[in-house]
Amino acid sequence: MSEAVNFKYIGTRPVRPDGVDKVTGRANYGADANLPGMIHGVVLRSPHAHAIIKKIDLSQVRLLDGIYAAVSGNDFPEVSSGSMGGEGGGDYKDLAANIMARNKVLYHGHAVAAVAARTRELAVEALALIQVEYEILDPVMTLDAAMAEDAAILDESMFTQGVDPKPKYPSNIASRIEFKRGDIEQGFLEADIIVESEFRTPTVHQGYIEPHACLASINEGGQATLWCSTQGHFDVRAASAKVLNMDLCDIKVIPSEIGGGFGGKTVVYQEPVAILLSRISGRPVKMVMDRDEVFRASGPASASHTRVKIGARSDGTLTAMSCWMAFEAGAFKGSAIMPGAMCIFTPYKVANFYIEGFDVVVNKPKVAAYRAPGAPQAMYACESLMDELARKLEMDPLELRLVNAVEEGVQAAYGPKFNAIGFRECLEVAKQHPNYTRALKEGQGRGVAAGFWFNVGMQSSAEVHINENGTVMVIEGNPDIGGSRASMALMAAETLGVPYEKVRVVVADTENAGYTNVTGGSRVTFATGMAVIQAAQDIISQAKQRAAATWELDEDQVDWQNGHAIPMPGVNADVEPLSLARIAANSGRTGGPLLGRASLNAKGAGPGFSVNIAEVAVDRETGKTDVIGFTAIQDAGKAIHPAYVEGQLQGGAAQGIGWALNEEYIYDEKGVMQNAGFLDYRIPVASDLPKIDTHIVEVANTAHPYGVRGVGETPIVAPLAAVANAVRDAIGVRITELPLSPSRVLESIDGA
Amino acid sequence: MSKMHVSASVNGEPVEFLCEPQQSLLNVLRDELNLTGTKEGCTTGDCGACSVMLDDRLVCSCLTLAAEVQGKSVGTIEGVANGDTLHPIQQALLEHAALQCGVCTPGYVVAIKALLEKNPLPSESEIRYWLAGNLCRCTGYDKIITAVQDVAQQMAKADKNAGEPA
Ligand code: FES
Numbered sequence: 001m002s003e004a005v006n007f008k009y010i011g012t013r014p015v016r017p018d019g020v021d022k023v024t025g026r027a028n029y030g031a032d033a034n035l036p037g038m039i040h041g042v043v044l045r046s047p048h049a050h051a052i053i054k055k056i057d058l059s060q061v062r063l064l065d066g067i068y069a070a071v072s073g074n075d076f077p078e079v080s081s082g083s084m085g086g087e088g089g090g091d092y093k094d095l096a097a098n099i100m101a102r103n104k105v106l107y108h109g110h111a112v113a114a115v116a117a118r119t120r121e122l123a124v125e126a127l128a129l130i131q132v133e134y135e136i137l138d139p140v141m142t143l144d145a146a147m148a149e150d151a152a153i154l155d156e157s158m159f160t161q162g163v164d165p166k167p168k169y170p171s172n173i174a175s176r177i178e179f180k181r182g183d184i185e186q187g188f189l190e191a192d193i194i195v196e197s198e199f200r201t202p203t204v205h206q207g208y209i210e211p212h213a214c215l216a217s218i219n220e221g222g223q224a225t226l227w228c229s230t231q232g233h234f235d236v237r238a239a240s241a242k243v244l245n246m247d248l249c250d251i252k253v254i255p256s257e258i259g260g261g262f263g264g265k266t267v268v269y270q271e272p273v274a275i276l277l278s279r280i281s282g283r284p285v286k287m288v289m290d291r292d293e294v295f296r297a298s299g300p301a302s303a304s305h306t307r308v309k310i311g312a313r314s315d316g317t318l319t320a321m322s323c324w325m326a327f328e329a330g331a332f333k334g335s336a337i338m339p340g341a342m343c344i345f346t347p348y349k350v351a352n353f354y355i356e357g358f359d360v361v362v363n364k365p366k367v368a369a370y371r372a373p374g375a376p377q378a379m380y381a382c383e384s385l386m387d388e389l390a391r392k393l394e395m396d397p398l399e400l401r402l403v404n405a406v407e408e409g410v411q412a413a414y415g416p417k418f419n420a421i422g423f424r425e426c427l428e429v430a431k432q433h434p435n436y437t438r439a440l441k442e443g444q445g446r447g448v449a450a451g452f453w454f455n456v457g458m459q460s461s462a463e464v465h466i467n468e469n470g471t472v473m474v475i476e477g478n479p480d481i482g483g484s485r486a487s488m489a490l491m492a493a494e495t496l497g498v499p500y501e502k503v504r505v506v507v508a509d510t511e512n513a514g515y516t517n518v519t520g521g522s523r524v525t526f527a528t529g530m531a532v533i534q535a536a537q538d539i540i541s542q543a544k545q546r547a548a549a550t551w552e553l554d555e556d557q558v559d560w561q562n563g564h565a566i567p568m569p570g571v572n573a574d575v576e577p578l579s580l581a582r583i584a585a586n587s588g589r590t591g592g593p594l595l596g597r598a599s600l601n602a603k604g605a606g607p608g609f610s611v612n613i614a615e616v617a618v619d620r621e622t623g624k625t626d627v628i629g630f631t632a633i634q635d636a637g638k639a640i641h642p643a644y645v646e647g648q649l650q651g652g653a654a655q656g657i658g659w660a661l662n663e664e665y666i667y668d669e670k671g672v673m674q675n676a677g678f679l680d681y682r683i684p685v686a687s688d689l690p691k692i693d694t695h696i697v698e699v700a701n702t703a704h705p706y707g708v709r710g711v712g713e714t715p716i717v718a719p720l721a722a723v724a725n726a727v728r729d730a731i732g733v734r735i736t737e738l739p740l741s742p743s744r745v746l747e748s749i750d751g752a
Numbered sequence: 753m754s755k756m757h758v759s760a761s762v763n764g765e766p767v768e769f770l771c772e773p774q775q776s777l778l779n780v781l782r783d784e785l786n787l788t789g790t791k792e793g794c795t796t797g798d799c800g801a802c803s804v805m806l807d808d809r810l811v812c813s814c815l816t817l818a819a820e821v822q823g824k825s826v827g828t829i830e831g832v833a834n835g836d837t838l839h840p841i842q843q844a845l846l847e848h849a850a851l852q853c854g855v856c857t858p859g860y861v862v863a864i865k866a867l868l869e870k871n872p873l874p875s876e877s878e879i880r881y882w883l884a885g886n887l888c889r890c891t892g893y894d895k896i897i898t899a900v901q902d903v904a905q906q907m908a909k910a911d912k913n914a915g916e917p918a
């Protein structure tokens with residue numbers, strides 16, 4: 001796709017179709033639905049981080065007036081092992097045990113039982129009557145502790161995968177992975193300079209503002225309807241069916257509006273519990289987590305430990321990169337170690353690399369995807385060390401990256417050859433950016449870092465219906481988490497040649513949309529967008545047929561321009577152009593309504609690269625870091641709705657800044673989280689942040705009709721290192737563990 | 753325990769409801785009065801999603817007891833638009849794409865309105881500090897701040913024009 005393409009709607013910034021409902025409070029989110037006769041479900045959670053459940057007694061609670069149902073793990077069917085697929089990965093057996101503990105509790109907050117009662121307050125009171133006998137075990141709270149020889153074992157049946165020979169003893173290390181290319185030792189021998197260091201990042205939470213919420217209702221025939229806030233209602237259906245041993249077609253999932261997810265709402269927690277409670281009670285059951293539960297029992301993202309070593313020639317050319325990395329998976333296997341390992345050196349051309357990764361279970365909640373899962377932790381380590389390398393070489397850090405940057409035709413560290421990508425362009429923009437060169441004051445510092453995320457395609461379906469007056473309905477299956485209805489409408493308008501205002505977009509439930517994978521992986525504008533475009537093209541070909549029939553021409557004698565059928569140039573026909581509205585009005589006479597559709601498994605999601613510039617001021621008295629400037633530069637392929645693309649860049653930057661400076665799970669020695677609320681787990685607030693400048697680079701993704709590449713995830717990748725590098729610049733000392741909290745910064749200043 | 757009877761005004765209309773003494777205003781608005789536009793993000797006063805006006809004070813409805821509103825007037829997001837016309841603040845948030853998931857938005861609309869009533873032309877840092885009690889995890893705040901700056905200008909201009917003799 002060349003620069004010369006003139007789009008009429010794409011690239012404009014109209015008001016989103018669902019906007020009015022969202023600024024007036026009319027939009028219904030997960031907790032906003034009610035049904036007659038509805039009762040309320042709540043969960044009893046483990047007070048221990050690691051314990052064996054000896055006995056659960058629900059008999060007393062069941063006798064209480066106003067209690068309609070009470071369940072524990074014993075009331076759920078056995079679920080056998082099997083891969084869940086999708087972005088989060090994971091195993092159904094673990095999912096079932098996470099939803100309701102079976103024999104063991106594996107983190108403080110692990111669900112042990114659930115009760116449904118007339119009111120939420122009554123249900124909460126009733127929890128006190130549930131008697132659980134525990135045998136308390138030692139909690140395993142860190143990577144070091146979990147990987148130690150004599151560690152308490154979370155799962156006696158877990159033997160490390162990916163080591164040869166197969167280990168004799170169970171371990172907390174679920175798997176070991178390895179990627180390599182070239183000759184790593186030779187690579188380091190060729191280096192004029194070698195830098196190495198190790199980095200740690202804490203457990204953090206996605207921090208969506210809307211807690212998990214759902215409403216389940218099951219009829220006497222066993223057919224369930226589930227209303228819930230999710231990034232993927234088809235996945236909720238599949239997971240619920242699996243966990244409850246129900247037939248997929250007996251569960252209808254209606255996605256509510258979703259109040260943020262960032263990957264954390266790709267998994268199910270209370271949805272199957274609500275269905276089961278509804279089945280037992282014969283009533284609709286609503287379940288809403290409180291914030292404390294959200295922190296203790298949903299999300300989070302992996303804590304990590306990464307050792308990196310980089311070798312380079314004196315001109316900056318990289319000769320070798322190696323790393324050892326371990327990610328916490330939480331209570332069950334399945335951290336984002338794989339994508340983290342596949343990302344860590346991907347921005348650079350290097351002939352020799354070696355990557356070793358470990359997926360490690362600990363007594364914390366099972367991690368969930370968080371925006372570019374694995375990449376922020378991995379790239380924080382790589383990009384911090386690249387910064388040190390630039391300092392040692394006395395080279396401009398952007399120049400060092402330009403010398404080594406991957407480009408079209410280069411084989412990516414994770415396998416395929418890159419098509420057109422915009423990494424170099426991002427680096428060039430950064431170099432020229434005034435925010436890169438403006439003067440800083442004493443105590444201030446600047447840092448840069450690069451970010452990368454693969455982006456994914458996966459399966460999507462879409463239908464386009466033409467109303468009898470020519471207006472357009474787009475039916476698709478991805479919950480709109482950040483303005484995707486607007487992007488779908490823009491692409492449909494562009495393809496059909498009808499005004500944006502004439503297009504409406506419906507996010508339909510599992511019975512009214514074709515199968516569609518989650519809103520995640522930065523895939524929606526790319527993959528579902530492609531389905532919408534193809535469904536619109538299907539409409540165009542039908543509309544041309546109808547026009548041809550009306551005009552008594554052959555179909556290939558009709559063209560489509562600006563929303564009208566016209567005779568092809570050179571076709572001799574004395575006819576007026578037929579608008580989509582005219583064709584629709586006549587459709588009863590020409591073959592019935594116009595209905596276009598498409599379904600696909602999208603290939604060729606263009607990788608997303610970014611460069612961030614962070615500017616900070618560090619108060620040497622208190623150790624507090626203020627971000628005083630932040631610039632996010634990213635390749636979007638083609639920005640369909642630039643304002644929402646900028647929004648992704650800004651939102652990801654804010655989350656990354658929080659990760660770098662304040663956010664972390666704090667545990668006591670018993671494995672109990674000490675800061676499970678927004679007061680103590682402090683996400684950035686408006687007064688913490690500066691304006692976040694954005695620059696959208698557009699190197700079209702050739703696999704998408706309009707050049708789109710996903711933009712949602714890459715923005716969170718670079719900020720961690722950009723901020724850390726800026727703090728390094730400001731204080732003259734490298735801190736290798738996040739968050740860069742005032743106490744930690746102060747310690748380093750004092751120690752220096 | 754017997755329920756308490758409360759009479760108040762909500763969005764200008766007289767309302768009566770029964771509540772438990774410990775029940776929050778947020779809970780009554782959402783569950784008894786079906787005004788679900790006010791959102792719950794934490795129930796601990798930390799996120800601002802539940803922001804409402806109590807007389808002329810901006811409060812977290814999750815920290816306000818429903819019984820406290822006896823005889824007072826409550827303003828929620830549902831009362832901000834005027835008939836079929838959006839409030840300029842709502843319009844500005846839309847035009848600036850200042851919402852992504854939108855769950856924080858009702859709280860912002862109420863909080864921004866309270867700000868501009870007190871301080872019609874706030875500086876950027878006044879806006880950021882006033883809104884520090886409203887968490888948004890999606891936007892990075894940038895577009896919200898810009899929308900507020902923009903709408904403050906517009907409203908001030910409109911006020912000035914309205915104040916001038918024709
Ligand atoms: S719900 Fe009231 S401040 Fe969060």
Ligand code: FES
Pocket residue numbers: 209259260850851852853854855856857887888889890891
């Ligand atoms: S738009 Fe999602 S929390 Fe603000």
